[in-house]
Amino acid sequence: MPPFATARTALAALRADLAGEVLAPGDAGYDAARRVCNARIDRRPAVIARCAGPDDVVRAVCFARELDLRVAVRGGGHSVAGMGVNDNGVVIDLRRMRQVTVHPGAAAVRVEGGALTRDLDRATRPYGLATTGGRDSASGVAGFVLGGGSGRLERAFGPAVDQLLGxxxxxxxxTAVRATSEEHPELFWALHGGGGNFGVATALTLRLYELPEFSVALLGFRPEAGPAAIRAFREVVATGPPEVSGTVLYLTARPEPFVPGHLVGTLLCLVVVTYVGGADRLRGFVRPLLELPHVSEVLAALPYADVQGMFDTPCGLRHHGTTEYLTALPDELVDVFCARARALPIPGGCRYTLWPLAAAPAAYPDPRADATWAVCPRGVWADPADDARVPVWVEEARADVRPWRTGAVHVRLVGDAGRDRVVAGLAAAHLDRLARVKRRYDPDNMFRFNHNIRPV
Structure with a gap:
């Protein structure tokens, strides 16, 4: 730690220089600013720099370097894994930087580092344009994209990271730099899945696609009907065009327009099928599902931005989750998945999710190359007394799928789970190259409060 007088002088200078806000323990607003979505995480940074723009980020980075303090970067999202906040270090908080600028003629959008998925979707909607975004409207765009980005439009347009133009x-x-295929090309390559290891992303430019129509089918099934429903969903995905995608969720039914009142509070297998197109064509694609007995049904054209917010992560509760990539979805795995899902440990926020993946190009450090499906067990609970019980269910669900997993993971959906999981989420075949890029742009590993790539 630096001498107290030095630290006090540097903090005073940072407060004077920053256009945004600087918070330290004892300041009004400090406790709210350090809080993340996951109530299990309670960290106390020495300084929170709530940056108003790139110049503020430069000042905050230089401040941390001067005092040799660890840095955590807080993007716009909920930081369920808790990597946007640390103890006794500097948090560079980008949540004031949320501007989204659409360039319809170029089919591109510039998104500041603190913007949420909902900010992106609302900005592009008036132009009939969209890009692959997170399934949770409160997820931060920068973290989502740079972590790989699996979303509802990925089968039609590709994973979010493939849309990165700069x-x-x-x-x-x-130093403020711009990375593209022509400027800092090796850094640009590393950002395709390498996350926040190489610097603070103050803005991303993403490719946009025309999305004049979007429709969704939401079909609720009783838990015991889950295996048949998932097999039918598998058929819909396999035989449909890339514009058809979706998700299966086992969850406790909430009061929603598509859930009858008598089902609220009961376990439900919900099949969500999305289509980049009109509702009439979607009805034809989902006929195998419609022919099965189901307890609720909605099939309609809906704005993509509205669908995005349907199953957002509840904040202020306790969270533990993980993910696995799968080589296939055979009948045996469907049965194993449904059996574990029917044992959800806590009624309420816990859910078990399954979704199809789009292939990732081998040129980038994305580990999903051999994966076709992903599963994500997520525990969400309120009582600290359940801190042991719920994570056990999550890890048992992960163990269930071991015979079919690729060994890779979606790094954004993994918390602090050890070095092996970091390697699995960053594509082991590319790790040496990533480490060389890390050495060039962050040789001292200043940005290490993340799924960390160690410099060579």
Whole structure:
């Protein structure tokens, strides 16, 4: 730690220089600013720099380097894994930087580092344009994209990281750079899945696609009907065009327009099928599901932005989740998945999710190359007394799928689960190359409060 007088002088200078806000323990607003979505995480950074723009980010990085303090970067999202906040370090908080600028003629959008998925979707909607975004409207765009980005439009348009046209970063020495296929090309390559290891992403430029129509089918099944419903969903995905995608969720039914009142509070297998197109054609695609006995049904054209917010992560509760990529979805795995899902440990926020993947190009450090499906068991609960019980269910669900997993993971959906899981989420075949990029742009590993790539 630096001498107290030095630290006090540097903090005073940072407060004076920042256009945004600087918070330290004892300041009004400090406790609210350090809080993340996951109530299990309670960390107390020495300084929170709530940056108003790239110049503020440069000042905050230089401040941290001067005092040799660890840095955590808080993007716009809920930070369920808790990597946007640390103890006794500096948090560079981008949540004031949420501007989204659409360039319809170029079919591109510039998104600041603190913007949420809902900010992106609302900005592009008036133009009939969209890009692959997170399934949770409160997820931060920058973290989602740079972590790989699996979303509802990925089968039609590709994973979110494939839409990255350019990134504006502040690197560990306080330099503002722009990375594209022509400027800092090796850094640009590494950002396709390498996350926040190389600097603070102050803005991303993403490719957009025309999305004049979007429709969704939401079909509720009783838990015992889950295996038949998932097999039918598998058929819909396998025989439909790439514009057809979706998700299966086992969850406790909430008061929603598509859930009858007598089902609220009971376990439900919900099949969500999305289509980049009109509702009439979607009805034809989902006929195998419609022919099965089901307890609720909605099939309609809905704005993509509205669908995005249907199953958002509840904040302020306790969370533990993980993910696994799967080579296939055979009948045996369907039965194993449904059996574990029917044992959801806590009524309420716990859910078990299954979705199809789009292939990722081998040129980038994305580990999903051999994966066709993903599963994500997520525990959400309120009582600290359940802190042991619920994570056990999550890890048992992960163990269930071991015979079919690729060994890779979706790094954004994995918390602090050890070095092996980091390697699995960053594509082991590319790790040496990523480490060389890390050495060039962050040789001292300033940005290490993440799924960390160690510099060579």
């Amino acid at each position: 990134a504006e970063l502040v690197t560990a020495d306080g």
